[in-house]
């Protein structure tokens with residue numbers, strides 16, 4: 001399954017390259033978009049999955065902390081010695097600092113998901129810095145990872161990530177559980193257990209609504225994948241294991257666009 005996904009990515013990159021050569025961005029006036037474009041455009045700032053020799057997966061949660069769901073998730077993770085990464089919203093971190101301390105004490109990683117979860121156009125260094133401060137105050141730890149709300153990336157997002165010294169962490173396209181739509185426990189389980197590969201970054205949500213399905217699905221997923229020999233590590237751990245990709249495809253050079261001016265607060 002893993003080789004098939006790599007092949008799929010290679011084919012997509014090939015198509016993207018061919019498309020680029022047929023329709024150069026500067027000539028067509030319509031630059032490439034999508035994860036391939038941004039991964040290359042961001043020069044290593046944006047990560048969607050990690051090439052690793054270990055049977056490791058990074059489970060991530062957005063939009064928390066939540067006093068009930070996050071704690072249920074922490075218990076489920078404990079039962080399988082699983083480490084996860086929580087991209088927290090700063091204003092909830094201020095409200096529930098004890099939940100952040102519980103995450104950190106159990107060895108989980110805390111990432112930045114902005115202070116108020118703003119729309120993309122409102123994303124500014126202040127939003128990131130305020131969330132960093134909330135994490136630092138609660139746990140004494142400096143967050144090095146950033147996930148933009150909605151996972152959307154623009155030049156503004158890249159600029160803000162660079163300014164605030166964070167690495168942008170997205171998620172692997174075929175293990176997006178869409179649990180926030182409450183699709184049913186079985187659907188969430190199937191997305192992950194049918195598509196998980198080593199180095200994947202799985203997306204869940206522990207806040208922003210009713211997350212009972214997420215909690216129930218997570219217990220089943222952890223049991224199934226543990227049986228298959230997977231271990232669950234933080235995103236930073238996965239990044240430390242990164243190896244050179246097994247194939248190399250020449251990358252289209254995106255048009256150079258100037259950095260935007262610092263947004264006004």
Ligand SMILES: [Zn+2]
Pocket residue numbers: 062063113117148149150
């Ligand atoms: Zn979010």
